[in-house]
Amino acid sequence: MNGFEDWALTLLVFLPLVGAAVVVAIPRSEEGLIKIAALGFSVATLAVAIGVIADFDFDKGGDIQMEVNKTWISVINANYHLGIDGISLPLLVLSAIIIPLCIIYSWNHFPAPHNPKAFLALMLILETGMIGTFAALDLVLFFVFFEVVLLPMFFMIGVWGGPDREYASIKFFLFTMFGSALMLISFLAVYFLSDPHTFNMLELQQSGALDISRATANLVFAGMFMGFAIKVPMFPFHTWLPDAHTQAPTQGSVILAAVLLKLGTYGFVRIAIPILPGAAHDWAPWIGLLAVIGIIYGALNCLAQTDMKRLIAFSSVAHMGFVMLGIATLTDIGINAAIFGMVAHGLITGMLFFIAGSVKERYHTLEMKRLGGLILQAPRLGWLLGFTCMASLGLPGLAGFWGEFPAILAAYSPAAGLSTEVFRSFMVVAAIGTVLAAAYLLWMLQRVGMGHIPDEWKDHRIADVQTSEWLAWVPLLVMIVVLGVVPAILMGTTDDAVQGIVKVIAAAGK
Amino acid sequence: MVPILTLAADGTDRVMLGGAYVVDDFALVFKGFFLLASYVTILMSMDYIADGDYKEAEFYFLMLISVVGMMVMSSSRELITIFVALETISIPTYLLAGWRKHDERSSEASVKYFLYGALSSAVMLYGMSFVYGLSGSTLLADISVWAGNGDIGVIGTLAILLTLVGFAFKISAVPFHFWAPDTYEGAPTPVTAFLSVSSKAGGFVGMIVLVYAAFAPDPAAWQTFMWVIAAASMTVGNVVALRQKNVVRMLAYSSIAQAGYMLVPFAVAPDGDTAVAFQATIVYILIYGIMNLGAFACVIAIARRTRSANIESFSGLFYTSPTLTVALTAFLFSLAGIPVLAGWYGKFVVFASVLDAGNTWAIVLGVVVAVNSVIAFFYYGNVCRVMWFHKPVDGDAHPIRVPAALRLGIALTMIGTLVVGAFPQLVAHVSDLAPFAPTFGG
Numbered sequence: 001m002n003g004f005e006d007w008a009l010t011l012l013v014f015l016p017l018v019g020a021a022v023v024v025a026i027p028r029s030e031e032g033l034i035k036i037a038a039l040g041f042s043v044a045t046l047a048v049a050i051g052v053i054a055d056f057d058f059d060k061g062g063d064i065q066m067e068v069n070k071t072w073i074s075v076i077n078a079n080y081h082l083g084i085d086g087i088s089l090p091l092l093v094l095s096a097i098i099i100p101l102c103i104i105y106s107w108n109h110f111p112a113p114h115n116p117k118a119f120l121a122l123m124l125i126l127e128t129g130m131i132g133t134f135a136a137l138d139l140v141l142f143f144v145f146f147e148v149v150l151l152p153m154f155f156m157i158g159v160w161g162g163p164d165r166e167y168a169s170i171k172f173f174l175f176t177m178f179g180s181a182l183m184l185i186s187f188l189a190v191y192f193l194s195d196p197h198t199f200n201m202l203e204l205q206q207s208g209a210l211d212i213s214r215a216t217a218n219l220v221f222a223g224m225f226m227g228f229a230i231k232v233p234m235f236p237f238h239t240w241l242p243d244a245h246t247q248a249p250t251q252g253s254v255i256l257a258a259v260l261l262k263l264g265t266y267g268f269v270r271i272a273i274p275i276l277p278g279a280a281h282d283w284a285p286w287i288g289l290l291a292v293i294g295i296i297y298g299a300l301n302c303l304a305q306t307d308m309k310r311l312i313a314f315s316s317v318a319h320m321g322f323v324m325l326g327i328a329t330l331t332d333i334g335i336n337a338a339i340f341g342m343v344a345h346g347l348i349t350g351m352l353f354f355i356a357g358s359v360k361e362r363y364h365t366l367e368m369k370r371l372g373g374l375i376l377q378a379p380r381l382g383w384l385l386g387f388t389c390m391a392s393l394g395l396p397g398l399a400g401f402w403g404e405f406p407a408i409l410a411a412y413s414p415a416a417g418l419s420t421e422v423f424r425s426f427m428v429v430a431a432i433g434t435v436l437a438a439a440y441l442l443w444m445l446q447r448v449g450m451g452h453i454p455d456e457w458k459d460h461r462i463a464d465v466q467t468s469e470w471l472a473w474v475p476l477l478v479m480i481v482v483l484g485v486v487p488a489i490l491m492g493t494t495d496d497a498v499q500g501i502v503k504v505i506a507a508a509g510k
Numbered sequence: 511m512v513p514i515l516t517l518a519a520d521g522t523d524r525v526m527l528g529g530a531y532v533v534d535d536f537a538l539v540f541k542g543f544f545l546l547a548s549y550v551t552i553l554m555s556m557d558y559i560a561d562g563d564y565k566e567a568e569f570y571f572l573m574l575i576s577v578v579g580m581m582v583m584s585s586s587r588e589l590i591t592i593f594v595a596l597e598t599i600s601i602p603t604y605l606l607a608g609w610r611k612h613d614e615r616s617s618e619a620s621v622k623y624f625l626y627g628a629l630s631s632a633v634m635l636y637g638m639s640f641v642y643g644l645s646g647s648t649l650l651a652d653i654s655v656w657a658g659n660g661d662i663g664v665i666g667t668l669a670i671l672l673t674l675v676g677f678a679f680k681i682s683a684v685p686f687h688f689w690a691p692d693t694y695e696g697a698p699t700p701v702t703a704f705l706s707v708s709s710k711a712g713g714f715v716g717m718i719v720l721v722y723a724a725f726a727p728d729p730a731a732w733q734t735f736m737w738v739i740a741a742a743s744m745t746v747g748n749v750v751a752l753r754q755k756n757v758v759r760m761l762a763y764s765s766i767a768q769a770g771y772m773l774v775p776f777a778v779a780p781d782g783d784t785a786v787a788f789q790a791t792i793v794y795i796l797i798y799g800i801m802n803l804g805a806f807a808c809v810i811a812i813a814r815r816t817r818s819a820n821i822e823s824f825s826g827l828f829y830t831s832p833t834l835t836v837a838l839t840a841f842l843f844s845l846a847g848i849p850v851l852a853g854w855y856g857k858f859v860v861f862a863s864v865l866d867a868g869n870t871w872a873i874v875l876g877v878v879v880a881v882n883s884v885i886a887f888f889y890y891g892n893v894c895r896v897m898w899f900h901k902p903v904d905g906d907a908h909p910i911r912v913p914a915a916l917r918l919g920i921a922l923t924m925i926g927t928l929v930v931g932a933f934p935q936l937v938a939h940v941s942d943l944a945p946f947a948p949t950f951g952g
Contacts, residue, residue, distance in 0.1 A: 073855075073935050075789075076862065118832070140858075144849040151848060154891075158899045159828070166899050170891060177887055181880040184858070188865045 005066045008052050009082040009135050012092070015045045016099070016127035023121045031116055035107060038120035042100040045127065049096035053089070061086030062496030064137065064202065076191070078140035078199050086497035087269060087339060088134045090490055091262055094346050095130040097475065098258045099123060102251040105354060105472035109361065111160040111249035119160060122152040123251065130259050134266060139187040139199040142271070143180070146263060150176055153252065153260065161247040168240075168247035175230050175240040183227025183267075186220045190275065193220075205274045205504060214278055221279035224272040225287075231264030234287075234324055235294035238317045242301075245313035250357025253309065257316055258350035262342045265323050269335060273327070274501050277508035280330065284414070285422050288328035292429040294321030299436035303443070308359065308366040311444055312352045315392065318437060319345045319403075325430055326407035329423060330505050334410030335498045340490055341403025344391075344483065348400050351388045351476045355381065358469060359448065362462050368444065373453035377462040382449045384465065384473070389441040391480050394434055398484035402491075404434060415505060536792075540584035540715050543796055547708045548577045550803050553919035554810055555700035562698075564609055572602035573704065580712045587723060589638050589648040592716050596634075596680065599712045600627050603705060607697040619696025626679060626689040634676020640669030650724040658727030667731040673720065674732060680713030681769045684742040694762035699813065702758060703806035706765040707799045714772060714795055721776060722788055729780035737777040741875060743770030744882040751889045757809055757819040760889055761802070764845060767886060768798050771856070774875055775863040782867035790859040797856040797930060801844040804923030808838035811912045811920065821893060826902030831910045835897050837920055842890040844927050847883055852927045855934035857883065 019041025026034050056065060067083035084092060102123060110116050125148070132145030150173060158169035191197050194210045204210055212220075230237045241261075245253050273280040298318030305311040319341065326338035358381060359374070360366050375382030391398035394405065411427035414420065465473075483490055552570065559569050579598025586592045604627060608620025642648055644666055645656035656662070657670075675686065682690040694702045725732055747767030754760035772794045779787035811834055812827065813819050828835045844851035857879075864876035912920070930936055 071935075072933075075935070076858075113829070144854070147849040147854070151843060155898060158895065166895055169899075170888075170895065173891060174884060174887065178884050181883055185861060185865070185876065185880065188858075188861050191862075192865050192868070 004051065004055060006068065008048060008055065009066050009068060009084065012045060012048045012052065012096070013082070013128055013132045013135060015048065016041060016124040016131070019045075020121040020124035020128075023117060023124065026117070028115075028117050034117050034120060035103070038124060039100060039103050041124060042096075042103050042127065045131075046096045046100055049093050052084070053093060056084070056089060058086075058493060060496065061089075061493050062500045067137070069137075072138075073140070076140070076199070077197055079138050081138040081141060081200060082135040083137045084135055086493045086495065088266070089493060090339065090343050091259075091266055092131055092134045094262075094343055095127060095134065095259045097479075098255060098346070098350060099127045101472045101475060102254055104468055105254075105357075106251055107468040109250065109357070109468070111251075113159070115159075119156070119251075122156055123255070126152040126156075126255060130263070133263050137201045139190065139201060139204075139271070141199075142201075142267075143184055143187060146183075146267075147180060149260060149263065150180075153248075153256065156252040157244055157248045160249040160252065163247075164243070165247045168243040171240045172244040175233075175237065179227040179230035179237075182223040186223030186227070189220045189223070201271060201275065210275065214282070217276045217279040218282055221272060221276045221283055224267070224276075225283065228264040228267035228272060229290075231267070232261055232320050232324065233264070233317065234290050234320070235297050235317065236290075238294065238298075241317060242310050242313040245316070245353075246307060246310045250353060250360070253313075253353040253357070254350045257312075257353055258346035261316065261320060262346060265320065265327065265338060265342055268324075268327050269338065269501065273330070274504050277505045280505065281415075281417055281508065284328045284330055284418055288325055288411070288414075288423060288426050291321045291324035291328055292426045292433070294318065294324065295430055295433035296436070299433055299440060302440035303436070306368055308368055308371070308444065308448060309353070309356045310366075311368075311440065312349060312356060315352075315437070315440065316345070316349055318433060319349065319392075321433070322404050322407045322430065325426060326403075326410055328414075328426075329407075329410040330415035330418065330502070331410045331413070332495070332498055332502045333406050334414070335501065336491055336494055337403060337406035337410060339494045339498070340399075340483075340487065341407060343490060344399035344403040344480075347476050347480050347483070348388060348391045348398075351384075351473065351480070352392060354469070354473060354476075355385050355388060358465075359385075363457065368447045370454060370456060371448045372451040373457075374449045377453055377457065378464040380465045384477075385449050386445055387477070388480075389445045391484070393438045393441045396484075397481075399480045399487075401484060402487040408434070415502070537584040539792070539796075540711070541581055543711065543799060544577055544580040544584070544708055547711070547799050547803060548573065548704070550807070550919045550922055551700055551704045551708065553915045553922075554703060554803075554807050555698075556915040557814075557913040558698060558700050558810060559609075562610065564698075569606065569609060572606055576600075576602040576606075576704075576709070580708060580715070583712050583715050587650045587719060589642065589650070589653075592719065593631075593635060593638060596676070596712070596716055597631065599709055600631070600680070603701070603709055606701045606704070607693055609698050609701060610696075613696070615692075615696035616698065617696075619693040622689050623693040623697075626686075630676045630679035630686065633672055637669050637672025637674075637676065640665060641673060644669060650719065653724040654727055657725055657731075662728055662731065666728075670725050670728075670731045671735055674717065674725075674735065677713050677717040677720070678739055681710050681717065681772075682766050683739045683769050683773060684746040684766060685739075687743070687746075687766050690766060691759055691762045694765075695756060695759045699758060699806060699810045699819070702762070703803055703810075706762070706806070707802050710765065710769065711795050711799055714769075714791065717776075718788070718791060721779075722784075726780075726784075733777060733780055736773055737871065737875060740770050740773035740777050741878050743767060743773060744878060745770075748882045748885040748889075752885065754889070755821055757821055757824065757893060759819075760821075760893070761805060761809070764886065764889070765802065767882065768802070768845070770882070771860050771879060772798070774860050774879060777875060778864055778867035778872040781869050781872055782863060786859075786866045787863040790863040793859050793934075794856040797852045798845075800923050800926040800930065801841050801851070801853055804920060804927060805838065805841035805845065807916060807919045807923060808834060808841060811916050812838070812910060814912075815910045821896055824893065824897050825900040827897040829902055834910060834912065834920075837924055839894050839897065840924065840927060842893055844931070846887050846890045850928070850931045852930040852934075854931065858934075 064083040070080045072080040129145050129148035136142040154173045193212050233241050295318050298314045301314040302311050323338045323341040326334040391400045394400045408430050411423045414423040579595050583595035604624040607623050610616035645653045679686040747763045751763035775787035775790040844853035847853045847857035864872050
């Protein structure tokens with residue numbers, strides 16, 4: 001399989017881009033052909049991703065595998081350097097799964113102004129950016145892929161979005177632009193401060209490669225923090241998220257929630273913490289604090305929302321708070337929980353946005369006051385909403401549980417050198433957050449799913465789940481259950497790699 | 511006739527290899543760049559000039575004269591030659607700016623450009639005469655010896671600054687930029703493209719040569735000046751561009767801001783690795799040239815139908831001419847510095863030069879660049895917003911027909927933008943260019 005390992009990741013990254021080029025080349029009138037081509041390429045990418053899983057050596061999850069390292073821009077020592085370990089693999093596969101599902105969902109759900117050609121091409125470009133970010137091991141390459149994601153999303157929201165789409169798309173863009181400018185400065189600082197100058201993440205992680213004072217490290221960390229925290233988004237940088245989510249078309253919301261937000265948390269785990277472990281130590285209590293504020297603030301905001309999609313968007317802020325809390329503990333269990341949380345949140349919130357999109361399509365509104373009795377009118381859709389809400393609030397046995405519970409547990413005993421008292425109080429607050437989560441999700445379920453059918457919709461026939469929806473949703477539902485019942489599949493994959501990071505932190509914490 | 515003329519000009523490249531003055535890698539890189547840029551400009555002009563009631567032959571004649579000036583500029587290493595080259599670049603463009611002679615604004619553009627140009631030439635010549643008087647030579651190598659002699663006095667500093675002011679005018683750096691918006695708007699659009707790319711790059715070449723080959727040993731004389739005009743150009747250019755309603759005028763202000771980015775490495779060069787800063791400016795000029803030409807080519811193509819470059823008239827272009835819209839979007843975002851379009855690498859090297867210098871003033875300038883990059887997105891993004899998110903105004907759903915020459919021009923610049931963006935190594939190759947002999951003193 002050696003030959004496969006050499007080109008698998010490159011293929012995975014660029015196959016969607018080729019797909020986008022093919023889609024663009026097909027004349028606009030051939031709509032069926034465009035859809036088939038887009039689906040074909042995304043499924044082919046998924047097939048490669050499955051090949052990668054098959055080839056991945058799970059016993060050595062801590063090692064970088066399928067590494068490709070070619071000279072790219074020799075002047076600045078930037079390489080075309082790809083590789084995956086146990087941390088990137090699940091997220092990579094998640095991206096490869098979500099895109100074909102979105103394309104299937106799009107089959108007859110194209111938002112106005114239609115134009116499937118441009119819509120699908122942008123989606124495939126997005127896929128290249130996301131997979132590239134998760135596979136990159138060079139800071140410059142990472143930055144490039146990180147930015148590639150921006151434009152397609154900007155246009156997706158701006159062209160196919162809701163009434164306030166212009167405002168939402170520009171806000172999204174400016175926030176992320178600002179963050180990534182600071183992130184780039186930090187990357188360059190790392191480059192010039194390291195000896196020898198390098199952008200190679202693996203070399204930078206080795207102790208001694210970056211011999212700088214704690215104060216400088218904290219400053220550099222601050223730049224990266226801004227870049228990643230805006231993307232996550234952490235409180236108080238989250239304000240772009242509700243707007244972007246509410247205005248984006250369903251597929252855009254799903255991709256945003258399922259994968260894009262993870263680029264930020266992944267950045268923390270992959271870059272900021274291992275490269276600057278000392279600074280991570282100093283920053284951890286603050287990150288933890290912002291994380292729990294995010295949990296409570298997101299939850300309280302959810303309770304105040306009247307729009308279903310906006311509620312789900314704020315629930316994202318709360319869930320990503322749990323992920324960041326897990327990361328902030330800097331422990332094995334916490335970071336494992338964080339990665340689990342990322343995947344689980346991707347699946348569950350992606351699913352919630354799908355359902356919200358379908359509700360919107362049937363009722364032409366997401367105003368919860370006007371909805372109700374979904375379970376009576378469209379029982380399958382209603383029960384799916386119920387199921388996903390349960391998963392989202394962290395019911396044991398479903399995927400959401402394994403992201404939240406261990407993160408809270410990890411806060412009980414954070415990494416050596418972090419104040420136990422502080423993190424234990426975070427733990428208490430986060431636990432209150434889970435109660436609030438149950439409250440707002442059940443409240444949404446009650447108002448949308450249960451009760452009587454409002455008079456407004458009594459005489460309307462509301463279609464139940466359609467074939468294309470089933471096709472897009474079943475894989476997500478299955479994974480939510482499987483990961484919930486056998487979390488070891490994911491935890492076992494990530495653990496080795498996470499332990500490597502924890503060792504780096506422990507070494508620096510002394 | 512035009513392609514033949516261009517090819518002839520392309521031929522001169524080889525003839526001039528053994529020509530007068532210095533023909534080093536630096537000169538060759540820029541000669542190649544000027545030829546390609548003028549080639550694309552001519553492609554852009556063909557239908558524009560043929561459609562209007564303009565004199566054709568003279569137009570290309572003047573443009574090529576100006577290109578000859580640029581050729582000389584990239585090779586000259588001596589004050590008088592530099593001056594002659596600069597005038598050879600400028601004088602034909604004064605005429606070209608007024609080529610639409612029945613249009614008042616075009617005449618205004620020409621006169622304004624001419625008056626400012628003449629004034630700045632006079633100032634520059636005045637400065638050069640001081641430099642000559644003090645150093646006793648017009649050869650840059652000798653001048654660098656003079657500048658390295660320690661105290662050059664107030665008059666020496668003044669002489670250097672006056673000389674640089676002339677170039678600051680040419681590259682439309684703030685506060686010497688007042689001619690640019692009016693001239694850019696009034697001049698025929700292909701001429702504007704020529705002014706904002708080739709002619710500006712010509713000015714930069716002169717500046718690079720003077721600063722790195724002659725004035726380098728005495729950075730105290732000009733470093734602050736460079737810092738100030740760099741910061742001012744970026745900020746003023748970007749902020750004013752925000753308020754523009756006309757795309758060409760917006761591009762004029764954006765090109766002022768872009769000049770600011772290119773000046774940044776000058777301001778930090780004495781504190782860091784000289785080679786890093788030197789290459790940063792060159793790389794940025796090359797990339798800027800490609801993407802800005804592309805943007806102008808698209809605007810010309812669009813304005814063929816809309817008859818104006820008013821932003822509102824670009825509404826809903828995505829629905830009628832998707833290809834052109836995607837192209838213009840790509841060029842604008844490249845100017846804004848979004849990967850994987852070429853512009854990101856330009857920004858990247860500028861940031862790299864700033865961090866390499868690493869002292870407080872350099873970092874402050876770096877922050878100015880970062881803030882400006884975000885501001886710039888506003889107006890680049892605004893054009894895209896109008897094109898993509900708005901509905902077409904007049905309900906005219908016919909796609910814009912783009913003439914073959916223009917299409918070729920857009921395609922060339924687009925390929926350049928994408929290829930350079932994905933493989934910056936191609937332009938980064940100028941790293942083989944070592945800065946000229948003199949090094950920076952204290």
